Structure formats: C-alpha cells, structure tokens
Amino acid sequence: MYKVLIDAGHGGKDPGAVANGIQEKDITLKVSFGIKQRLEADYEKVQVLLSRSTDVFLELKERTAKANASGADILVSIHCNAGGGKGGFETFRYTSASQASIKLQDTLHKAIMAKMGGTDRGQKAQNLHMVRESNMPAVLTENLFVDVATDADRLKQASVIDAIIDGHVQGIATYLGLKSKGKEVKSVTQERNINAPSGWAKETWEELTKKGFFDGTRPGAPITREEIAIVVGRVLKYVEQKG
Structure with a gap:
C-alpha cells in the first residue's frame, strides 16, 4: 500500500493569494480533495492523506511533521501563483533534491501540462520549506496565477479544475507505477499534446x-x-x- 500526502496550501486565517474573486486556499483544498477521491477510486493499493481537510490554518512545520510521521511515500503540495506576468504553470523541488524528487517533479509536471495546457513556466528548484523539510520525495505545484485575468478565468471553470486534478492523479500514478482498477494505466507520453494543433487544423x-x-x-x-x-x-x- 502506497501512501501519498497531499498538502492543500494555506487555509484558515491565511487565504494565500487573493485576486479576481479567488482565494488560493479554496482552490488548493478543492484540488486536494479531488486528487484523493480519484486516486483512491481509480487505482489499487494507494492511500491518500491530506494535510488539511477543512478551512484551517496550519504552520508549515506542522504540515511537514504530519507528512514525516505518516510514513508517506511522496508529498505533493498544491498551490496557486501570484505576481502577474503571463501567468502559467510551474513546479518546484528542493535546491538539493534527491533523484527521486527530480523524477517525481518531471513526471508530475509533464502530466499536469498535458492535461491543463497553457503557459509552461518550467520545472524549478527553490529553498521552500515543504520540499526541504520532507523526508520523502516532494514537489510543490503552482497551478496558474490568481492575479492574471486569463488564468483566473480558467480557475473559475470546472473543466480546468478537473484537468488540474486529473494531471496530478496521472502523474502520481505514473510515478508510483500504480495499477488501475478498471483499465491499463497509460503513460503520459501516450496522451495527446493539447498545446499543439492537429495538422489538418x-x-x-x-x-x-x-x-x-x-x-x-x-x-x-x-x-x-x-x-x-x-x-x-x-x-x-x-x-x-x-x-
């Protein structure tokens, strides 16, 4: 049985980034619940643990302490971005990340981009608490910008939230080599690249x-x-x- 710790960023008195009628903490909790529901429903021998399941505030050290105590095989911290510019999606690992974390980041990043599309800001390394203080492979995902109007409009669409959830689920399942309950798990490379038009169009x-x-x-x-x-x-x- 694999254990996956999904960390919904922010919460409670800490709303995270706020703009265009969106609070980051709401998006991260919705995505985290979706990942847990779909991963456990669609794949065998996997248990998804949540750092928070309600709108509560947790210190960063509480989040990583919970992950480390749980014996989780991987940790994925869910966030939305802010800071303007062209918006888009990016992922982070620790600056001295293990090869396992690098592989997890690469697999997750490609799976999410394949599902969600849009601007790819790349796979990055940074000295962030969630990926530094975890004892297991860990990645932090930044899922679009709440303060970029086009990204905010996308985050308000159920289909985009579904794509973000599905991308995380596919990436985690591929990394862990999980067996589907109903059908063969497809490699990310087998998915159509939605960012490129078909030749006829x-x-x-x-x-x-x-x-x-x-x-x-x-x-x-x-x-x-x-x-x-x-x-x-x-x-x-x-x-x-x-x-």
Whole structure:
C-alpha cells in the first residue's frame, strides 16, 4: 500500500493569494480533495492523506511533521501563483533534491501540462520549506496565477479544475507505477499534446488566433459552453468592426 500526502496550501486565517474573486486556499483544498477521491477510486493499493481537510490554518512545520510521521511515500503540495506576468504553470523541488524528487517533479509536471495546457513556466528548484523539510520525495505545484485575468478565468471553470486534478492523479500514478482498477494505466507520453494543433487544423487555427478569436493556447483541449460564448462574442465584434 502506497501512501501519498497531499498538502492543500494555506487555509484558515491565511487565504494565500487573493485576486479576481479567488482565494488560493479554496482552490488548493478543492484540488486536494479531488486528487484523493480519484486516486483512491481509480487505482489499487494507494492511500491518500491530506494535510488539511477543512478551512484551517496550519504552520508549515506542522504540515511537514504530519507528512514525516505518516510514513508517506511522496508529498505533493498544491498551490496557486501570484505576481502577474503571463501567468502559467510551474513546479518546484528542493535546491538539493534527491533523484527521486527530480523524477517525481518531471513526471508530475509533464502530466499536469498535458492535461491543463497553457503557459509552461518550467520545472524549478527553490529553498521552500515543504520540499526541504520532507523526508520523502516532494514537489510543490503552482497551478496558474490568481492575479492574471486569463488564468483566473480558467480557475473559475470546472473543466480546468478537473484537468488540474486529473494531471496530478496521472502523474502520481505514473510515478508510483500504480495499477488501475478498471483499465491499463497509460503513460503520459501516450496522451495527446493539447498545446499543439492537429495538422489538418493548423493553418486555420493560426489564422483565427492572429485575428484574436483565440488566445493561441490549448488548441487540442475540449471547449466549454462558456468558452464558445467568448469566441462567438469576439466573432460578432469582429464582424461589426468590419461592417
């Protein structure tokens, strides 16, 4: 039985990053619950432990102490980012990370990007408490920017939250070599790259992106009715300007 510790960043009196009607602590808890539910439901011999399951405040040392005492095989700390710029997704390991942590980061990062798409800010190393004080392979994920309007809009979409959850689940399952309860586990490399348009659509995609109908990201991702409404609105505005 593998043990996975999922740490929902912030909580209680510490909301984390706040902007555009989003509190980081709410996103991290929702994603953490989703990871636990899907990982345990879809895979054999895995137990998911949560550093927090309610909106409570925990010191960083309490989080890593709980992880170390649990005997968890890996730790994944869930966060959202802030600081502006172009937004996107990035992951962190400790500056002197073990090879196991480096492998976990690489596997998680690729799986989440494959599911979520968008701007890839890269795999980074930093002296962060959660990845430094843990006794097991540990990675911290920064899932989009709450203070970047386009990222915030995505974080408000259930389909994007689902993609973030699924990416974490796929990455963890692949790293641990978990056996699916219902079907063979696919390697991340077998998933379609949603960030690249198909050959038959490439020319039209690039043309419509230049005209501003799309933002140029995630050409292979499913589209929601909300996103369709935005595109239709842009088309109508374009027609009015041309008329």
